[in-house]
Amino acid sequence: MGLLDGKVAIITGAASGIGAAAAREFAAEGAFVLLADIDVDAGEAVAQSVRGHGGQALFLRTDVTRDSDVEAAVQAAVAEWGRLDLAFNNAGIDGVACDLDQHTEQDWGQVIDVNLHGVARCMRYEVRQMRSQGGGGAIVNTSSAVGLMGVDVGIAPYVASKHAVVGLTKAAALEFAARGIRVNALCPGGVATPLVEHTQQQGAGSEEAARDMIPMRRLGTPQEIAAVAAFLCSDKASYITGSTVAVDGGMSAGYPRPLRVAVPGSVG
Numbered sequence: 421m422g423l424l425d426g427k428v429a430i431i432t433g434a435a436s437g438i439g440a441a442a443a444r445e446f447a448a449e450g451a452f453v454l455l456a457d458i459d460v461d462a463g464e465a466v467a468q469s470v471r472g473h474g475g476q477a478l479f480l481r482t483d484v485t486r487d488s489d490v491e492a493a494v495q496a497a498v499a500e501w502g503r504l505d506l507a508f509n510n511a512g513i514d515g516v517a518c519d520l521d522q523h524t525e526q527d528w529g530q531v532i533d534v535n536l537h538g539v540a541r542c543m544r545y546e547v548r549q550m551r552s553q554g555g556g557g558a559i560v561n562t563s564s565a566v567g568l569m570g571v572d573v574g575i576a577p578y579v580a581s582k583h584a585v586v587g588l589t590k591a592a593a594l595e596f597a598a599r600g601i602r603v604n605a606l607c608p609g610g611v612a613t614p615l616v617e618h619t620q621q622q623g624a625g626s627e628e629a630a631r632d633m634i635p636m637r638r639l640g641t642p643q644e645i646a647a648v649a650a651f652l653c654s655d656k657a658s659y660i661t662g663s664t665v666a667v668d669g670g671m672s673a674g675y676p677r678p679l680r681v682a683v684p685g686s687v688g
């Protein structure tokens with residue numbers, strides 16, 4: 421018995437990193453998975469590898485900034501498997517990294533359109549489908565540890581978008597709680613994926629600096645995030661809605677930089 425046996429799921433940003441790990445995890449737990457992403461080659465490859473391991477998966481090129489794409493992704497899941505039970509709204513970009521006073525309107529627009537409006541757009545069509553089935557469902561939106569706290573590495577639009585995802589998630593959870601649709605936000609910390617590499621290539625921090633911000637002193641793996649997404653989508657999480665769940669090695673619990681120096685009597 422898998423955690424998600426027979427459930428139909430959409431995962432956005434499923435071609436890479438956390439979304440790809442989630443596609444594998446959800447399928448391994450018995451879900452039928454519609455992988456949605458703009459990266460066709462990588463998305464098809466992930467879907468194929470899921471099927472190669474005996475899972476049920478379908479890729480559809482989906483740009484979460486386009487209403488018609490998102491609607492088509494929901495329709496494709498329903499056409500293939502008859503319904504929609506779960507959604508992991510996870511597609512996201514870091515955007516341009518620079519000081520706040522250097523960011524352009526375009527920088528802001530891109531990040532907000534993918535990270536915030538993309539999640540809202542996905543929920544619009546997902547919830548419509550779930551309601552048309554008579555209610556019931558679970559949605560997880562990817563925010564970030566920097567949806568709970570600020571950072572000073574030049575990614576203010578990203579930080580703002582991820583804070584907004586937390587608010588959006590809470591509002592949606594309240595609206596749909598009585599209809600049996602649970603909505604939660606997942607807040608990963610530093611996770612080794614192409615997104616983080618891209619941020620660092622722009623000079624916004626380094627792997628070492630990222631680790632210094634993490635009490636557990638290591639980046640997370642995409643699998644560690646995917647496992648919690650699957651749990652939040654599962655019936656094991658049946659009383660959890662409107663929550664923000666940090667999966668961040670302790671990062672959002674405090675701000676350990678600069679590194680803690682040994683104090684007399686401490687154990688290191």
Ligand SMILES: NC(=O)c1ccc[n+]([C@@H]2O[C@H](COP(=O)([O-])OP(=O)(O)OC[C@H]3O[C@@H](n4cnc5c(N)ncnc54)[C@H](O)[C@@H]3O)[C@@H](O)[C@H]2O)c1
Nearest residue numbers: 433435436437438457458483484511512564610611613615
């Ligand atoms: N990696 C981290 O440290 C970290 C930390 C906190 C939150 N997150 C969030 O996790 C999510 C996944 O990021 P990741 O680290 O796996 O990055 P990633 O770059 O590996 O994956 C992101 C995926 O989203 C896709 N995507 C981008 N724009 C899209 C669009 N308009 N429509 C559809 N798909 C689109 C990309 O093609 C890519 O496959 C993002 O929302 C990110 O902000 C990541």
